[in-house]
Amino acid sequence: MSFAWANSYEPKSAFTKWIDEKLPLPRLVYNAVGAGYPVPRNLNYMWNFGVLAGFFLVFQIITGVVLAMHYAANTEVAFGQIEHIMRNVNYGWLLKYAHANGASFFFLVIYMHIFRGFYYSSYKAPREMIWLLGVVIFLLMMATAFMGYVLPWGQMSFWGAKVITGLFGAIPVVGEPLQVWLVGGYAPNDSTLNRFFSLHFLLPFVIAGAVILHIWALHIPGSSNPTGVEVKKESDTVPFHPYYTAKDGWFLGLVLSIFAAVVFFAPNALGHAENWIEANPLSTPALIVPEWYFYPFYAILRAFTGDLTIPFTGIVLIEAKLLGVIAMFGSILLWFFLPWLDKSPVRSGSYRPLFRIFFWIFVVDMAALFYLGGAHAEEPYILLSQIATGWYFMHFLVILPIISQIEVPKALPFSITQAVLGSDDDAHGSKSGGGDKPEKVAGALPGHDDDGSLQPAE
Amino acid sequence: MASTAEDAGTQEGVRRRDWIHIAAISTAGVGGASVLFPLISQMAPTADVLAASTTDVDVSSIQPGQSIKAVFRDQPLFVTRLTPEAIAEAKEVDASSLRDPQTVEERLGEGDNDILVQLGVCTHLGCVPLGAGEGESKGDFNGYFCPCHGSHYDSIGRIRKGPAPSNLAVPEFEYASESVIRVG
Ligand code: HEM
Ligand code: FES
Numbered sequence: 001m002s003f004a005w006a007n008s009y010e011p012k013s014a015f016t017k018w019i020d021e022k023l024p025l026p027r028l029v030y031n032a033v034g035a036g037y038p039v040p041r042n043l044n045y046m047w048n049f050g051v052l053a054g055f056f057l058v059f060q061i062i063t064g065v066v067l068a069m070h071y072a073a074n075t076e077v078a079f080g081q082i083e084h085i086m087r088n089v090n091y092g093w094l095l096k097y098a099h100a101n102g103a104s105f106f107f108l109v110i111y112m113h114i115f116r117g118f119y120y121s122s123y124k125a126p127r128e129m130i131w132l133l134g135v136v137i138f139l140l141m142m143a144t145a146f147m148g149y150v151l152p153w154g155q156m157s158f159w160g161a162k163v164i165t166g167l168f169g170a171i172p173v174v175g176e177p178l179q180v181w182l183v184g185g186y187a188p189n190d191s192t193l194n195r196f197f198s199l200h201f202l203l204p205f206v207i208a209g210a211v212i213l214h215i216w217a218l219h220i221p222g223s224s225n226p227t228g229v230e231v232k233k234e235s236d237t238v239p240f241h242p243y244y245t246a247k248d249g250w251f252l253g254l255v256l257s258i259f260a261a262v263v264f265f266a267p268n269a270l271g272h273a274e275n276w277i278e279a280n281p282l283s284t285p286a287l288i289v290p291e292w293y294f295y296p297f298y299a300i301l302r303a304f305t306g307d308l309t310i311p312f313t314g315i316v317l318i319e320a321k322l323l324g325v326i327a328m329f330g331s332i333l334l335w336f337f338l339p340w341l342d343k344s345p346v347r348s349g350s351y352r353p354l355f356r357i358f359f360w361i362f363v364v365d366m367a368a369l370f371y372l373g374g375a376h377a378e379e380p381y382i383l384l385s386q387i388a389t390g391w392y393f394m395h396f397l398v399i400l401p402i403i404s405q406i407e408v409p410k411a412l413p414f415s416i417t418q419a420v421l422g423s424d425d426d427a428h429g430s431k432s433g434g435g436d437k438p439e440k441v442a443g444a445l446p447g448h449d450d451d452g453s454l455q456p457a458e
Numbered sequence: 459m460a461s462t463a464e465d466a467g468t469q470e471g472v473r474r475r476d477w478i479h480i481a482a483i484s485t486a487g488v489g490g491a492s493v494l495f496p497l498i499s500q501m502a503p504t505a506d507v508l509a510a511s512t513t514d515v516d517v518s519s520i521q522p523g524q525s526i527k528a529v530f531r532d533q534p535l536f537v538t539r540l541t542p543e544a545i546a547e548a549k550e551v552d553a554s555s556l557r558d559p560q561t562v563e564e565r566l567g568e569g570d571n572d573i574l575v576q577l578g579v580c581t582h583l584g585c586v587p588l589g590a591g592e593g594e595s596k597g598d599f600n601g602y603f604c605p606c607h608g609s610h611y612d613s614i615g616r617i618r619k620g621p622a623p624s625n626l627a628v629p630e631f632e633y634a635s636e637s638v639i640r641v642g
Contacts, residue, residue, distance in 0.1 A: 159585065163606065166583035185507045187532040187584075195501065282527060282534045282578075284586040288606050302607050305621050319623040321582055377608045 003222070005234040007036045032219065038237035039244055040225035042420050046116035047223060049109050051248040052255060054211065056106035061204050063099040064148075071151065073197035075190045078153035079278040097267035103145055104270045105259050107293035110138065119349040119359055120228060121342060126221040128339040133214040135335045137207055142294070142332075144203040147196040149291060150188070154275030159288045161188040161196070167301075170322040187281055227419045228347025229412055233426070236416035287376055295373025296366055300392065301328040302377055303385040327389065334396050341396055344404035346412065354407040358399050365391045507532070511642050517573055518637030525590040527578065530629065530641050534578035536590040537639070540614070545572065548614045557617050558624040565614050565628055575631050575641060576615045580604040582622035587611060602626070 009030040011017040020027055030036045070089050072081045085092035114134070117123055123131035146164060150157045165188070169179040184191030222231060231237055238244075262269065270292055274285045290298055304324035318326075349356050368388045375381040418424035513530040515537050520526055525538040540548075545562060553561045566574060578586050582604065588594035589602035589611070597603030597610035599618045604611075609620030616625045634640040 163583040163585065169584075181502050184501055185503045185532055187579075189507060189532055191501075191504055191507070281532060282529070282586065284588075284604075284606065286605050288585060302621075305608075320621045321623050324621065377606065382608075 002031060002036065002219070003038045003231065003234075003237065005237075006031070006038050007239060009034075009036055032215070033245070034241045035239040037219070037240040038231070038234070039223055039240050040231055040236060040416055041238045041243075042225050042227065042416050043223065043244070044226050045251065046112065046120070047225075048248055048251045049113040049116060051244075052109045052252060053106065053113055055252055056102060056109055057204065057207060057211065060099065060102050060106060061208070063095050063102060064201070064204065067095055067099055068197075068201060071197075073151065073194045075153060075193055075279070078151065078193060082152045082154075094263070097263050100271060101259065101263050101267060103148065104291070104293065105255070105262075106141070107145070109255075110141065111293075114138070115363070118362070120224060120226065121344070121347040121349070122224050123335075123339045124342070124347055125339070127218070127224060129217040130214060131339060132336060133210055133217060135332070137210045137214060138335075139332065140203055140207045140210065144200060144207065145291065145293070147200040147203075149275075150193065150196045151200065152275060153193060153279045155277045155279055155285050156272050156275040156288070158188055158279035158281065159284055160290055161192060163288055164290075165192075167325045167328070170319070170325045172322070188279075224347060225416060226348060226350065227413055227416060228351065229414075229416060229419070232415050233417070235424075289374050292370070292374065295371075296369035297328050297331060297373070299369045299373035299385045300331050300389045301325065302373075303327070303382070303389040305382060305386075327393075331389075331392060334393075338396065338400075342400045342404055344407060344409070346409040351410040351412055352403075352407055353410065354403050355400075358395065358403060361391075362395045365395065513641045514634060514638050515575075515641065516638050520573075522572070527590055528641075530577065534586050535629075535641060536574075536576045536578045536615075536626070538574045538576075538590070540566075540572045540574055542572075544613045548612065548616075551612070551616075560616060560625055562614060565616070565625070573639065574614055574628075575639065576626040576628055579627065580606065580609055580622055581617065581624045581626065582607055582609050582620070587626070 009020075009027040011020045011026070016026060019025070067085065070081065070085050070092060072078060082096070085096050087093075089095075117131060117134070146160070150161045161183075165179055165183050168182060169175045171178060180186065183189070184195065225231075272289070272291075289295070301324045304320050304327060344352060344355065346352055349359055365388050368384065369392065372381050372385045372388060413419035414427040415424050418427055511531055513528055513535065515526070515528045515535070517537060517539070520537065520539040522539050522541040523544070525536055528535040528537060545566070548562050553559045566572070578590060580587050583606060585604050585606035587597075587602035587604040587609070589596045595603045595605075597619075599610050599612035601613040601615060601618075602611040603609070604620065604622065607621050609622035610618050611622075611626060612618050615628075617623070629641050631639045631641040
């Protein structure tokens with residue numbers, strides 16, 4: 001599955017020929033991330049974050065497996081084991097800090113990756129499946145990170161576990177038994193810690209499996225690009241290796257330098273001091289908040305302070321608690337519908353003047369939610385969370401569908417080649433590829449690729 | 459490749475082998491379900507967690523207006539001896555106007571019991587509300603305040619403001635002796 005002009009793998013030595021016949025793994029690699037995979041020539045740095053995410057997934061698995069060699073999932077000793085890792089295990093401090101900050105960097109990278117998707121509408125046809133798998137991966141990542149944070153059995157671990165498992169208690173009828181079943185008791189206890197450890201060890205491998213599907217799905221249409229115009233011919237692409245291996249490689253080096261600076265000089269900057277106090281089931285910390293990467297969703301959860309009632313009757317339709325839980329899960333599940341909410345046939349935000357304005361407002365809104373999720377549950381933060389939450393849902397459910405109806409997109413380039421070189425011999429005079437008739441371009445985009453822009457999968 | 463031996467029996471497409479299919483799939487289904495049951499059930503509270511399900515508290519030394527904290531099923535338990543004034547004050551509130559309408563009798567029991575037993579677990583998402591300890595914030599209703607998302611409870615643990623849906627839970631308890639209550 002690739003473009004017709006992709007280089008094909010030719011084993012040179014007798015040994016590689018022998019391997020290629022028995023198990024064509026080198027061929028698979030060559031076609032997936034080697035010279036046999038043609039990639040748009042104009043990808044910008046926002047397209048580096050996928051490979052970075054893959055790096056951090058592997059990094060978390062390696063540091064995690066090593067840490068598990070020194071950890072014990074028992075409420076009596078778990079907190080002490082972390083101290084043991086920090087003080088007694090050779091380089092234990094490094095491994096612990098690398099794993100904890102690795103999680104933060106993983107999420108940072110994923111947020112960049114997701115927002116790249118929002119701006120360039122990477123979720124649109126023919127890449128819906130890549131996006132849907134991405135959302136599944138994100139949900140799995142959240143579950144994994146949440147359970148990992150419980151393992152040190154500090155105050156935030158315990159109370160985080162209690163509050164988050166408490167969310168399930170909000171579900172009508174089955175909620176409370178479900179919560180007791182999930183936790184294995186009436187409050188987080190030894191059973192809880194053990195099952196979380198078991199799952200925290202397992203889920204990264206499930207994520208790895210989902211990532212393989214994600215990349216498989218990606219390799220069918222190939223990557224999109226900053227113009228959103230599909231690849232048409234060979235001059236639109238360059239081989240992944242050496243062009244993008246080199247670009248991804250140097251960018252990884254840059255990010256790792258920043259990562260090292262954080263691990264060595266500010267290893268606790270992203271954490272909460274409270275979690276260096278052992279879990280105490282009888283005393284709640286003054287401010288319970290999750291790790292920073294959950295803040296926006298925590299802000300949405302806390303924004304719902306009043307019941308949904310039928311006005312003037314006082315009949316409660318949905319309790320505040322359940323509303324918050326629905327909104328929090330809904331805010332992510334909404335992403336599953338994004339490919340169908342944003343109907344504009346133009347992919348790239350750079351050619352969508354109206355969309356671009358609302359995209360940046362949405363970024364500000366998310367930034368506000370990030371801030372509010374970490375703030376105390378008091379005014380004015382509650383009101384601000386409510387406004388930001390309202391806008392969040394408005395953006396996806398109202399603004400995006402309306403924009404895609406009324407917006408007049410800018411003229412798209414004829415091809416990637418034209419966008420990069422300023423001209424394309426195949427563009428037959430019609431340099432602007434649609435020019436003053438954007439609807440013509442629009443008609444030719446996703447779904448009906450009658451312009452042959454999408455090469456059929458082999 | 460259709461085998462003639464099977465098709466020979468009937469015209470309607472019902473074959474003798476269908477029975478074997480149904481039987482085999484049902485057996486596998488029942489077998490699968492019975493393997494699933496222990497897999498799911500192992501997640502429920504273990505016997506030792508369930509066994510530690512009653513708690514005795516000596517209430518004789520609690521002064522009126524004072525609270526003590528105990529542990530009941532891994533969770534904090536607030537045991538309070540209410541002052542007569544607090545009880546009178548709580549009785550003045552029109553219970554039917556509350557989010558979770560409970561009268562003083564429903565929380566304290568009939569008679570002149572002045573011991574209030576409640577789980578110290580916010581009914582929102584389970585934090586321990588402040589107010590039972592010395593010098594802790596008692597919230598806007600002179601009872602309990604949950605710092606997690608700002609729920610306010612009154613002096614007998616009824617939800618008055620904030621996201622929590624219901625009053626602090628009152629577990630069942632009885633007097634094991636003159637001075638000791640058994641909760642659970
Ligand atoms: C472990 C987590 C993940 C890994 C390792 C991963 C990996 C990758 C890689 C290597 C690419 C190609 C390079 C690139 O476009 O940056 C990619 C593309 C993509 N990813 Fe992910 N990803 C992850 C999570 C996600 C999530 C959470 C989402 C969205 C919710 C997502 C949505 C997409 C989309 C839509 C594309 C296609 C982009 C385009 O071609 O324009 N991914 N992913
Ligand atoms: S847990 Fe008490 S207000 Fe949320």
